[in-house]
Amino acid sequence: MTISGFTMVRNATRFYFPIKESIKSILPIVDEFIVALGNCSPDDKTEEEILSINSPKIRIIHRVWDETRFIKGTIFKDETNAALKECKGDWCFYLQADEVVHEKDLDYIVKCCNKYQNNTDVDGILFKYFHFWGDYWHYLPYHGWCRNEIRIIRNNIGVESFRDAISFRHKNNNKLHVVETDAYIFHYGWVRPPKSMKSKKNEQDSIHKGKANTENESNNVGFDYGPLGRLPKFNFSHPDVMKERMNSFNWEDNLNYSKKFPKNYVFNKHEKTKYKIISWFENNLFGGKQYFGFNNWKTVAKY
Numbered sequence: 001m002t003i004s005g006f007t008m009v010r011n012a013t014r015f016y017f018p019i020k021e022s023i024k025s026i027l028p029i030v031d032e033f034i035v036a037l038g039n040c041s042p043d044d045k046t047e048e049e050i051l052s053i054n055s056p057k058i059r060i061i062h063r064v065w066d067e068t069r070f071i072k073g074t075i076f077k078d079e080t081n082a083a084l085k086e087c088k089g090d091w092c093f094y095l096q097a098d099e100v101v102h103e104k105d106l107d108y109i110v111k112c113c114n115k116y117q118n119n120t121d122v123d124g125i126l127f128k129y130f131h132f133w134g135d136y137w138h139y140l141p142y143h144g145w146c147r148n149e150i151r152i153i154r155n156n157i158g159v160e161s162f163r164d165a166i167s168f169r170h171k172n173n174n175k176l177h178v179v180e181t182d183a184y185i186f187h188y189g190w191v192r193p194p195k196s197m198k199s200k201k202n203e204q205d206s207i208h209k210g211k212a213n214t215e216n217e218s219n220n221v222g223f224d225y226g227p228l229g230r231l232p233k234f235n236f237s238h239p240d241v242m243k244e245r246m247n248s249f250n251w252e253d254n255l256n257y258s259k260k261f262p263k264n265y266v267f268n269k270h271e272k273t274k275y276k277i278i279s280w281f282e283n284n285l286f287g288g289k290q291y292f293g294f295n296n297w298k299t300v301a302k303y
Helices: 019-029 046-051 071-085 103-115 194-209 240-247 273-284
Strands: 003-009 032-037 058-062 091-094 099-101 124-133 148-154 159-162 167-170 176-190 297-302
Touching (some): 003 071, 019 046, 019 099, 019 103, 019 240, 032 071, 046 058, 071 091, 071 159, 103 124, 148 167, 148 176
Parallel strands (some): 003 032, 032 058, 124 176, 176 297
Antiparallel strands (some): 091 148, 099 176, 124 148, 159 167
16 A cells, blocks of 8 residues: 655745645655645745755655636645646545644554555545644634545545645545544644734735735734634644744744734634634534534545
8 A cells, every 4th residue: 555645835935834844744654745836936945945854755846826727726726636646656645735744643544544445435534623823822623614624535536626625526526435533634824923824814815816916924014813812722742843843933922812802803703703602512512523514525434
């Protein structure tokens, strides 16, 4: 059995993506790692960051992003499929550039792939999620943030990236049959210095609207994460590959650790009353299962 890792990325260092940590987190269990690297800004060092890993498993495919495909994030799907097309493994392990896997789950993941290797009723493997917010010690177990997602797919069965690369489906649009696991994806997409977060959000929002944004992050005042004191604390360990990045955390003074909303504050989705009520029911009565949320798979087994 072989496993290919794959991802797509552009401007990772400019927008504070942990691309190096993401790749390194699953490198021990993959036979190759394909990176579809988009045309980065002149000041970006993503390629240098990836090459510094110094692994023969990594293969970079240089890509030029088609701006006509930016609307609704279709470009992310295109670039994910470009990387997937190059994968040679029996299984293909997808990580977005802000997603990391804990080393304690690696052996468990390999055993799961081995168990279902010859079971062609299984198209993919489902992971759980931790979504971090503002810093590395607060997270969002709330409605509207995916509780699960497909991150390993069987190769050569006609599977492709779905929508804006949020998930996968068969080319005929059928949902995948998946095995549910207790392995976690650590999602750090909302852990950035406030100015970097604002600049990244502007870029991604504009891509979904169909036009690239070249705003310099020094031109904005920074993203407001709101009162972190209202969020649950994360009391477990982070992946070892994140230690160096976590040690460089230096925007604590720019965060609000109280429970008080500032004047004229614009609520984030998870802070709105509707989502708080739904989240309470999901977390307290339904064991964390998300209702009325995005569900893009059919579960056939639990590993």
